[in-house]
Structure formats: C-alpha cells, structure tokens
Amino acid sequence: MYIDDQLRERAKKAIEKKGAIGPDVNLHEFDDAPVSHPYMADEDLCAMPGEEQKQLIMAGLDVTKKERGGTYFQKDTEVIHCHSQQDGIEVIPIRKALEHHDWIRDYYWKLAAVDADKYTAAAELGLHDGYVIRSLPGSKSIYPIQACLYLDKDGIQQNVHNIIIAEEDSELHIITGCATSPHLKRGVHVGISEFYVKKNAKLTFTMIHNWAEDMMVRPRSVAQVEEGGLFLNNYICMKPVRSLQMYPTTHLIGKDAVARFYSIIVGSPGSEYDVGGRIFLKHPGNRAEIVSRVISNGGNIIARGHLIGEVPDIKAHLECRGLLLNGGFIHAIPELEAHVDGVEMSHEAAVGKIAPEEIAYLMSRGLTEDEATSTIVRGFLNVDIPGLPPQLKAEIDRVIEESDKDVM
C-alpha cells in the first residue's frame, strides 16, 4: 500500500496542473461520481437499442462479437461486459487486476507519469476502471480484441486507465473505440494507456473515436517496445468533438524495435484537435514512422509529430498531409531531432485544398465535380498501413465510408 500512497500523494500535488499543451479543461464542471449500470450478458448486448448499437459499431464494437477474440465494454464508470474468447489472451478490468494480481504493479504508472498533469492525476485519484489486455508469451490473436469506452450520462467525467501487454513472441490485435450515447451532449474523457510490447512481439492498436459535439477528450498514452517488437498504432476520428488533445509517446528500447503511427482526422466546425505522436529511437535498427491525414471542414487542427534519433543506424519518417475543404485551420508541426551522425530521418508535410487539376482530370473521365471531389477525399484518407490485418483494414474502410457523407 506504500506504493499506492506514494502515487496518490504525487497525484494530489498535480491535481490543478495544466496540460503541457492544448486548451485547459475545467474538470470541476464535470461529474465524476460513479454511475451504476448492470452487467450485461451476451444476449443483453444484442438486445441494446438499434441506435446505440449503431454508435458502437461506428466505434468498432460489434455486439454480436462475430470475429472478435474478446470484449471489454465500459459504460460511464462501470464495466458492463468483459470476456476473452481466446486462450492465451487475457482481458481483465484494471480495478480487478489491481486487487488480485501483483504483476500489474510492474506496469501500472510505470510509463506514464501520474503527476504529468491534472488529467493523469484525476485518473489516479478518481479511477473508474479500464482494461488490462495481455497476450501470453507465444500466443497469437486470431481475431482482434474489442474494447469500448462508452459515455452515457450527460455531464460525466470518465477516468480510465488501460494497460496493454504483448508478451514475448506474441501477437495481439486490439480495436478500441470510444463512443457516446445519442442523447449525451457534454462530457470529459480522461484515458491513460500504457503499452508494453516485449521482445519480438507484435501489437496493433486501432482506436476509433466517435464523440459528441461538446466532448472534451484528454488521452495520455506511453508505449515501450523491446527488441524486435512492433507497435502499430492507428487512430481514426471523423466525428465532431469540442476539444481533443493527445500526444502519445513511444520509446523504442531494444534493437530493431519498430513503431508506426497512422492517424486520420476529420475536423468539423467548432471542433479543436491537437493531436500528434512522438517516438524516441534509442537503439540501432530502430524504425519509426508517423503518418497523418487530416481534413478540416471548418475545424481547427494541430497535427504534431516528433521523432528523436538518439543513436546511429536508425530510420524515421514523418508524413503529414492536410486538406482544407471548407475553411478551418490546419497547423502541421513536424519535428525531427538527430542527436548523432548516421541517422536517417525525413519528413514531408503538405497542407492545402484539393488541386483543381485533380478534379478536372476525374471530370474528364465522366465524374461530376462532386463525385470527383469525394473520390479524391476518399483516396486522401485511404492510407496504406503495412502489417494491419485485413479485417481491421476493412473496419477502418467501413468507418471512412460511413463518415464520407458527413465529410462532404
């Protein structure tokens, strides 16, 4: 308990500490009191109202659990479903893990700092729950594990802490979504995630956000990848949100470790996004890539990327493309840091409107101007993600397809 006390002490000191970047959220305006919801069996999940199911589907959660290896479903502050269908893959609510498993202490707050800002502090002091997903050594996930953090109660503050561990030589695929119920207008989501990709393990983590117009979102994520490991992190957000700020960081701590970040963001009017990724390359043979595609329909988007090469024989690339469709604002901030000779680091950033010659070209093949525009936008959002299982690729394509009408 000494460790817990220490964490709490540090958290208390940071409770009013503003985030390093991004607009400040006054957490006092939100209610973080527990909201109880009954646990749902499989048949209850399937009996949810169609409209809610649709919201969930848009965040990657399929209540039928078809082609899913396991499910974690949290509504407001309560875990309402948690189950693994696959041997070698554990899905446990984090509070339960903290109560029953000592090993979780080796991971809890070991990458993210509890006193980083008021959001990390809130997640410690007012932890609701969160998931621990672990693939045991050598196990391979056949179907992805799905995790959903759902907000139902208007005005709520949801504090979540997730820990994802891919043990040595294992392969783990996770699709995780955040969604809000159709009647929720306002809320704040605080989500801490710590990722451990061990020796020669492969972790793909695909996060789909499906927020409401007045949501404030403050994820705080840190990952570490050991020798020969691969961390593939995809992020998709195509729905409005009041303010979203995150800057997930990854440390490559063994040779030949690889991290790739792909993000697709569509910013609607009234929405503010400050999203980036930071990867430290600390060992020879490390590879890192940050690719983002952002579209502003009138929203404000800051797209950051920061690659830090600390040793020779590393390779890193940053690519940020932005498209302004209906005004709005895009600020691309790509940063490269080379600390020694012998690093290979590059970036390309391009922000602008759709090139008229591309539209004209498609029109010359018989497409109307609108069809041409939407074809180009869809192509723009169609990022090739090497190493992503086809099923998850299909999931991403579906989300993009569904949101296409909103984009136009």
Add this chain to the structure above:
Amino acid sequence: MLQIEDLQVKIGDKEILKHIDLEIHPGETHILFGPNGSGKTSLLMTIMGYPQYKITAGKIIFKGEDITDLPIDERAQLGIGMSFQRPPTINGLKTRQMVQLCAKDEVDEETLAKKVNFEGFLDRDVNAGFSGGEIKRSELLQLLAQNPDLMLFDEPESGVDMENISLVGKTIASLLQKGFLDAETKPKIQTKRDRTKMGLIITHTGFILDYVAADKGQVLYDGMLSCVSNPHEILNCVGESGYEECVRCISTIN
C-alpha cells in the same frame, strides 16, 4: 462529328488559338503537328473543356450539340475522352478503381490491363511514381474503359519504351477503329462504314502513322491551323525543311 468554328482561345491575357476551323467526321482520325508552344495541347484541352482555356470567340459543336460552354464532365458524358501528357497523381485512388470509374458499366479491369501490359500497376495509386511510358499506358487503359467516341491523344508515344511502343500503337488504332489489321479481315467498304470513332492525335515523331490509318494531318503554327494535308507528306516536309518552311510552302501552294 466534331465541328470547330472560328475558335479563339486565351490563357490569361495571352491569345493562344486564333481562328481555328476544324471538322472531324465519324470514322476520321486527324494527326496534329506543330512545333513546341504552337498551341497543340491547348487545342486539345479546349476541346476537353478545361476552364483555364477561355474561349473568346467561336464555337465547338459535338454530335450536333453546342458544347462551347459545357463543363468537362458533360463533355465526357457526351463521348469525349483524352489521353493526357502529364496527368496528376491521385493519391489513395488505385488504378483498378479508376478504371471502374471510367467505365459506365462494370468492366473487367484485368482483361483491359492485359491489353496495355499494365496488370502489375492496377493496385498502384493512379499515376503515382509512374514513368512517362507508364503514364501513357495508364491513360490508354482508362480510355479503353471509358470508350469515348472522340479521343484526344497528347503525344501518346513520348516516353514509351521499345517493348511497349507497338502495343500502344495498336491499342490506339483499335480504339479508333483504324488498325491496318482490321482492314484486312473485312471488306474495306464494310470496315469504313463501321467506323464511328473520331481521333485527334498530337505527335512529334509520327510513329503513330505506322499503326493508325490516319485520314488527315493538320499543322498548328503559332496558334493557327496552317495547313491540312496527307499526314505522311507533312511529316516528310517538316523533317526535311522544318515547320516554318513547311507552312510557308503549303500556304503558297494554297
């Protein structure tokens, strides 16, 4: 039929096409010659409907309809298609998808791609990193799917390697129903009657004449169509004495 009457075109303030008159009848293919900067590409782009080419006078009539003010897509719908010299890259759009977009009905893109030796490129983004010759084959593939009635080719041979050049030539000929081989299999008169496609081809080398039975050659010089003649004759004349001399000579005769 394509009819161009006294067409004058500007880009910005610069007059680039002057008093162009041109008729292409169904079944006819014309070759467009002219030195660099004479306005050849501008003429094709104007027919296709690119808005930066401002028509200040004259008309373009296609299939009896005045298309002078029609946008690009409506011209394409009416049956005009173009093979571009330097088309833009469309990121994220696969060549395979592009072929389907070009076709009004479902087509088998693999079969079409085989015709221009392009199967290996179907899953690449349209024009992304394509070499000059690959672009030409990609353009041909799209035209095969689109199957327009009037086809405008902007230097379809430039950059195409030796291995593919005859493939490109033959494909253009078959698109335009102008192959020498077709002519042999059916009675000549029948073949002629069956031809409905129209073509306008820009070429510098004349290579296309080895494959396409072109009807007329046109020389565009300084924004004006300065001579109409047998395409082989024009090619020879230009080759021997250059455009300036060639245009002067023919104008004198006329």
